[in-house]
Amino acid sequence: MSMFPPDQPGTASQEDVQSNKWIAAAAYILFFLPLLAAKESRFAMYHGNQGLVLLLTSIAANVVLGLIPLLGLLLVPLANLALLVLAIIGIMNAINGTMKPLPLIGNVRIIKVP
Incomplete structure (x- = not known):
């Protein structure tokens, strides 16, 4: 019996989570792996x-902030640090078996989740 009903948005079956946990975590490095x-897998695709x-x-942050003279030299590293923190949060969510959206950017849907 699964802990999460698979028919609700934002949830995946416990079997799905357990069998695809590491693929989901690796998706923050290679998004196309799932x-x-x-x-x-609803969990891995999410x-x-x-x-x-x-x-x-x-990509957008580095391009846009890189175009700003002088101030961009400070903003690009700060943006990359923030993006690294978001990646770590996402990897931890995947390893812990949760489907929580990333702060600020997590509600954007590009890939259709089954």
């Missing part, structure tokens, strides 16, 4: 989406 290895949003935010 697309290749766990396409049917964290794959979070990893993709984090990657796109990182």
